[in-house]
Amino acid sequence: MNGYDHTKIEKKWQRVWKETGLYKTKEPKSTPLNPPSKDGGGESSSGQKLKVNSQKSYVLDMFPYPSGDGLHVGHPKGYIATDVYSRHKKMQGHSILHPMGWDAFGLPAENYAIKNKVHPAIAVRKNIKRFKSQLERIGFNYDWEREINTTDPDYYKWTQWIFLQMFKAGLAFQSHEPINWCPSCQTGLANEDLEDGKCERCGSVVEKKAIPQWVLRITKYADRLLSGLDALNWPEYIKESQRNWIGRSEGAEIGFKIYDLRFKKEEKKEDVAEVKVFTTRADTLFGATYLVLAPEHPLVAQFLSSSRMRGSSLDSPAPLPEGSSRRVRGGSTGNDSKIENADEVAEYLGKTKGKTEIERTTEGKEKTGVELKGIKAINPANQEEIPIWIADYVLADYGTGAIMAVPAHDERDFQFAKKFNLPVQCVIRPMLTADTPEELEERRESVLEGKECYVQNGDLINSGKFDGVNWIDAKSKIVKFVDGKVVTKYKLRDWVFSRQRYWGEPIPLIHCPKCGVVPVPEKELPVKLPNVKSYAPAGWFVLVLPSLS
Structure with missing residues (x-):
């Protein structure tokens, strides 16, 4: 018996899976709630309620930051577990939605671009191509037709829309209180972005600095988070750590x-x-x-x-x-x-x-x-x-x-x-x-x-x-x-949302000298990120707009 050549076998079957659309998300099959009569007459299906024959499972991974030259061992470690779970559900007859995408805005991608002296948009495109190629070779059961990129204006149009709803509801507000400030990354950080008082990205000691920033009022949901823990089928020690994190x-x-x-x-x-x-x-x-x-x-x-x-x-x-x-x-x-x-x-x-x-x-x-x-x-x-x-x-x-x-x-x-x-x-x-x-x-x-x-x-x-x-x-x-x-x-703190950095979706608000802060009309979304030549941070108070190309 010849030896097992995994490279040939995997390429062959991955090609078959792709051509047959094996991992394409299929809508669950449905049948009318009122079955046709015995004589075959039946009722018209127009406007008729349907009964779903298949259960649905939504399996969501944490989208990777395309901020490196390729995957590291931590990526497949987590993705293998969700892949096993989604395949198991598919074998049980579930209709599976298992998407993959790229958390391409934010500090990791921008810091990578600064380090390599390239524009973040260029770095993101290059890294995504590499990441996707590696994930496809591993053979995860992603439906690539549902691929998401957070830097796509068609995507962040909806994150901006969500922000406007929170702003209108008083859940997004501007604060000038002391926040965690990383002097190296030149950005504000939430408590969850710290490790032992240091920036989780660069390791710098974080300072407290009072600067204007947008904040999400997550403390408004603290009691709901606490009561919701009781209904979770989690180990008690994990739920207790969550209660301590909320700290009522x-x-x-x-x-x-x-x-x-x-x-x-x-x-x-x-x-x-x-x-x-x-x-x-x-x-x-x-x-x-x-x-x-x-x-x-x-x-x-x-x-x-x-x-x-x-x-x-x-x-x-x-x-x-x-x-x-x-x-x-x-x-x-x-x-x-x-x-x-x-x-x-x-x-x-x-x-x-x-x-x-x-x-x-x-x-x-x-x-x-x-x-x-x-x-x-x-x-x-x-x-x-x-x-x-x-x-x-x-x-x-x-x-x-x-x-x-x-x-x-x-x-x-x-x-x-x-x-x-x-x-x-x-x-x-x-x-x-x-x-x-x-x-x-x-x-x-x-x-x-x-x-x-x-x-x-x-x-x-x-x-x-x-x-x-x-x-x-x-x-x-x-x-x-x-x-x-x-x-x-x-103990739970409201979430610092604005980073005082360039590479992120613009906050859809207008600062009017007469009316104050005014939301951008929803019909004008998305507010697109301007293209700039110089984007490296130089302190929170320095605007990048004069550098528009």
């Missing part, structure tokens, strides 16, 4: 007035701003002994604004988080900075900028921070002055970017307070255990004196008229007492 937290937003110490001698202190904090432990509000802002919080930039910092990114503070307000007495121009240690604060901001989110929030890491000297906050529960700090363990994109620190009942706050000698006020009656009465009393005194952090629940103490109230009941009562608001927050 029920709590309250509480306002803290901030005032300038220069006006302290006046009978009535005039607040210059208000910052909202998000907390899940409103019952401990009387124990808040300091306030912490994320280094990227817009109020930090506002307070630092002065002539010696003009020209830096701190000159133009970003919009405040929802609910926060800014009111500056007498303005803040020239050298008139309310922060007495502005240089120290600016130095700390610079150090924080180079840290990843994981480095900033890793459990057990040494706490760092700087007090904003010259301003104070007022605890709304007891009207006591408390200092304001910035610290990198607080993140701008979770909650409101500001926290009320309760060191007696939060371990991170406790470590921070001990390092910087800040007061610790116990407001939950400790329920402790010990081997002897003496040890029990010693532990109790340790908690009450602020030498030990107590993170359990219990009845309130040192909380004014709420002393003795159970912590559960105290939450809602204290929120009402300080005019707070019950809210739900998520």
Whole structure:
């Protein structure tokens, strides 16, 4: 018996499959719901409802980025699995829709083009030809008549149409909040584009940068995503990881007035701003002994604004988080900075900028921070002055970017307070255990004196008229007492949609000086990507339109 020559065999049968249309998607066969009569007369099929005889299966692969000289081992690894599944369904009599296409817009293709000094359109065409040839040789059961290319205007006409529907529904909006920014790729990134705080594409350490960008409001669907997990036939540990990714937290937003110490001698202190904090432990509000802002919080930039910092990114503070307000007495121009240690604060901001989110929030890491000297906050529960700090363990994109620190009942706050000698006020009656009465009393005194952090629940103490109230009941009562608001927050972040890069479908919106942002009429879609000679990024603020060919 001659040896098996796979090259001849595969070429022969792939040619037969192609000529016979073996993998062409066939519409399921249908028959009238009302069968013809026994005498053969039957009813006219015109307008008659049909019964589908065949089940349908839609098998969708992740379309590859045509951003290399050919397939890598990871491509067939995934595609073989879907090929086996779709063939299995076909053998069971299903009508199969198993398309293939090219995710040809975006960073991978553009970065490949920049590296090879060629226009992305040329690189994409060349790479797609190579990729398709390799996939055909492997013999996957794709229906190539349904091939998709995301750079085709006939395709992205419909992605633009979808974007317009989301814009009209308030699900696409423009934001100016700090986002993940890759200094190498010169683009904004979603949290899911990061790996250990670095850009998944180039490995650069990602910075937080406040720039205008379009965002998709996926948080609006957070509760639906959570409830939908219950109906999935997935392993429980995977569903739990998804729940943690969404990260639903029920709590309250509480306002803290901030005032300038220069006006302290006046009978009535005039607040210059208000910052909202998000907390899940409103019952401990009387124990808040300091306030912490994320280094990227817009109020930090506002307070630092002065002539010696003009020209830096701190000159133009970003919009405040929802609910926060800014009111500056007498303005803040020239050298008139309310922060007495502005240089120290600016130095700390610079150090924080180079840290990843994981480095900033890793459990057990040494706490760092700087007090904003010259301003104070007022605890709304007891009207006591408390200092304001910035610290990198607080993140701008979770909650409101500001926290009320309760060191007696939060371990991170406790470590921070001990390092910087800040007061610790116990407001939950400790329920402790010990081997002897003496040890029990010693532990109790340790908690009450602020030498030990107590993170359990219990009845309130040192909380004014709420002393003795159970912590559960105290939450809602204290929120009402300080005019707070019950809210739900998520770790899930809205999705940064605009990349500030050239190679992508244009966003179908017009910036009109009179009317503001106006959607392109649907009948005028697609808005085609202009052809440019120079497309390499040079910062988010540089337009490519002057380079139109």
